[in-house]
Amino acid sequence: MQGKCIIVMGVSGCGKSTIAKAIEKKTGAIFLEGDDFHSPENIAKMHNGHPLTDQDRAGWLAAIHTKVGELTSEGKEVIVSCSALKENYRNTLRNHISKIQFIYLKGSFSLIHKWMAARKGHFMPAALLKSQFDTLQEPTTKEKDVITIYLQPNLKKEIYEVYERLRAKGFM
Template identity: 40%
Template sequence: MTGELRTTRHIVVMGVSGAGKTTLARRISELTGLRFAEADEFHPEANVARMRAGIPLDDADRWPWLRDLAAWMAARHAEGVSTVLACSALKRSYRDVLRQGPPDVEFVHLDGAAELIRERMIRRTGHYMSASLLDSQRAILEPLGPEESGMVLEVALSLEELVAAVSARLGLPPALDVHVDVL
């Protein structure tokens, strides 16, 4: 297959912490074969320590992290591997950095009532992101612009409804074979 051009897809499931990004992105990965990554796992320990302490990250904390995520997607694109990334991507400028990775990035913004998201955050265990940071995330959230490739979905929908909406809108039928590793 040397010299053959392969098309890849790169989807970022975005929104505030507790919106269900990881759950949806993992499910999309399972059903389609897109390579999954959790953006939180790319944070340096200093960022994690700040969030554990309830201190919101600022842009200076986020820029290197976002560049690492864009580089990860670009490397997968170069390998011919499609991806789905769970990442907050709260500001347009953050999404602009992510778009500097592979040639095309599509966004799925999970949005909904703060009360529902806060309740989810309080119930979950083993995550360093405190529910106290939800308000700071909502304050900086910039919705997708009309020129940005993506869609907005309501967090109150069931996982099955979310997956069906993403599959229909982005043309990702179940068991789509887009995950090809280059030897």
């Protein structure tokens, strides 16, 4: 039996890892930090203030998809933090994974920029946030496996909403 996969998506700095870790704690699923799958070249490029191209992201998405496929084929439940900014990126992640649910963390540029400016020790500079918003193709209603969560200052309420929405979809 194939395991389930939850992908927490959105632009850099929107709280993907925080939400994914909260789900991991609640469910006991395996958490995969999407940033860990970037090549050293991709990390250096972002660190130096250059946005990634589709070509840069292809290997990264393939590596995430391969690992998720391995784990879910063993019946394990997986949670991934991954920007998945474009529909074709999400389609790459969906390929051959039948039990998948995306959680799109949607917020304003100003709110997320403020959060990014406050975080320390991450390779992605706040200056690249605009390029993330420029690249973002927000999920449409035809993407039935996407839950949109509107970001709010109250993290506990946000996490509660994620749990409730996942529960309603049979993912918790």
